[in-house]
Ligand SMILES: Cc1cc2nc3c(=O)[nH]c(=O)nc-3n(C[C@H](O)[C@H](O)[C@H](O)COP(=O)(O)OP(=O)(O)OC[C@H]3O[C@@H](n4cnc5c(N)ncnc54)[C@H](O)[C@@H]3O)c2cc1C
């Protein structure tokens with residue numbers, strides 16, 4: 001048995017559809033007979049990619065003119081649902097806008113949202129969601145019992161994205177009703193923080209540093225090593241909050257979820273909120289001077305040692321080989 | 323400018339968490355503390371009220387068993403008063419029900435121009451409550467604020483994005499959720515701690531809020547926990563004490579993966 005129809009909330013930057021959107025479309029194809037996308041922007045810029053990953057239609061609002069997506073997109077979906085369009089479920093990625101739209105929509109439809117999911121399955125016509133707790137050590141499964149559409153927030157990288165080879169999605173206009181004062185939050189400027197090398201999202205290797213580096217300057221060790229390995233540098237929240245590196249470096253519950261081939265954790269203790277963002281890595285190497293550090297519980301290779309000795313030696317060893 | 327801060331009281335995250343075998347949710351029977359994530363909201367509110375030339379900061383919380391220790395911490399930092407909603411019927415309430423209760427409590431605070439929350443709580447981390455509160459109150463909202471300024475009835479926010487940040491503006495009244503690090507929370511002074519003991523703390527029941535009992539509690543959410551499993555454990559790896567050869571172990575491991 002499958003569900004009949006699923007909508008996926010699609011996100012894109014400059015016409016590039018987010019990986020999370022593609023992951024959700026891929027999973028939705030497995031769960032439902034019909035998969036469609038909802039997009040807060042110009043449908044023409046994303047229809048081809050969405051179609052290639054299985055969306056037959058994209059319901060698009062058109063350009064939002066800088067208004068934050070939560071209010072107008074939720075109002076548009078709610079109006080469509082009230083007008084008879086009733087998908088069994090709407091899937092959102094756990095992202096800035098994804099949470100906003102899902103939260104607003106849950107009030108408009110008076111439906112619960114099940115959050116932080118890493119897996120979805122169908123059981124007797126009902127959607128069952130899996131959420132990891134305690135840093136991923138325990139999995140909780142929750143089933144929707146109320147009327148649809150079921151609202152689901154899914155963590156990035158929960159599924160792999162595979163194209164279906166579908167034709168471009170048909171574009172359907174999704175009308176945004178008047179939202180009054182609620183729709184008044186507007187973006188006036190965008191700032192991009194420069195970073196070099198591969199992005200944390202796509203890198204096959206991630207080298208991440210934590211408070212064990214001791215001081216801000218020592219993050220250079222992480223950056224040098226990352227450069228030599230063609231890796232993306234990452235960080236624990238402790239050093240992001242301390243202002244050593246920008247938030248975009250953060251791995252974990254409130255940061256990025258990464259699943260590289262190799263994750264090197266240097267001077268990171270392995271708090272549950274960090275592990276939930278990197279436990280899915282294929283190979284984990286940890287360097288920490290405390291043999292009791294929880295990070296060793298998930299490491300494939302653990303070195304109980306000083307990052308100030310091991311990292312410089314590793315950098316030298318790699319340099320002498322190239 | 324009067325400001326409301328949502329202040330969640332949670333089990334100490336430093337203590338190992340446990341699921342209640344009966345209800346299958348996080349145990350909350352011990353002492354509750356102010357969620358660290360909400361300390362940023364309290365500090366931000368105090369600073370914004372001061373910058374605006376005055377105004378009251380009110381804390382709003384929903385918690386079991388009339389727990390107030392976390393609220394006292396926020397009052398000790400300098401908030402003027404607090405509203406707590408506590409009712410046995412609220413056990414098991416989902417994020418939407420929580421938002422209904424909090425929005426009703428916020429509605430009872432006189433002239434609240436700005437509502438601050440954290441982007442997500444440390445124990446529940448649904449990250450949906452702020453937007454749900456705003457939707458119920460019919461207010462605009464800006465989530466993921468890494469800085470906030472208020473000038474002439476407009477709030478100016480730097481909103482965290484994947485690439486960097488966006489400058490976002492919005493007229494008051496509105497809801498803003500703040501990230502960790504938006505400001506440095508102060509430590510309560512001894513005087514603040516003493517003063518907190520006599521600050522007004524309103525206690526409301528579910529009936530006082532006017533929220534429909536059918537939309538809160540275990541039955542309110544339209545969901546049911548159907549299973550709890552241990553995640554598949556990772557196979558134990560090899561751990562070595564570094565005697566100078568740690569670097570060779572790492573190089574060999576990377577060679578084996580054909581990375582170097
Ligand atoms: C709601 C919430 C969300 C959170 N989200 C995240 C998140 O997304 N990502 C995240 O990372 N954290 C998150 N945290 C924070 C998390 O709980 C930890 O505080 C944080 O991960 C710790 O960072 P750390 O490992 O760098 O620092 P610490 O825990 O201080 O660990 C430093 C480690 O370095 C080791 N060390 C010290 N000196 C050396 C040396 N010379 N050589 C080798 N090792 C050394 C120490 O033994 C220690 O294990 C969150 C917390 C909360 C409450």
Ligand SMILES: Nc1ncnc2c1ncn2[C@@H]1O[C@H](COP(=O)(O)O)[C@@H](O)[C@H]1O
Pocket residue numbers: 328329330331357359360382383384385417420424438439440441442443444446447448449450451452
């Ligand atoms: N029970 C509560 N009492 C007070 N504030 C809350 C409560 N639940 C959520 N909040 C606020 O909403 C934010 C997001 O919570 P959550 O959606 O659970 O991640 C929290 O950080 C608080 O600021």
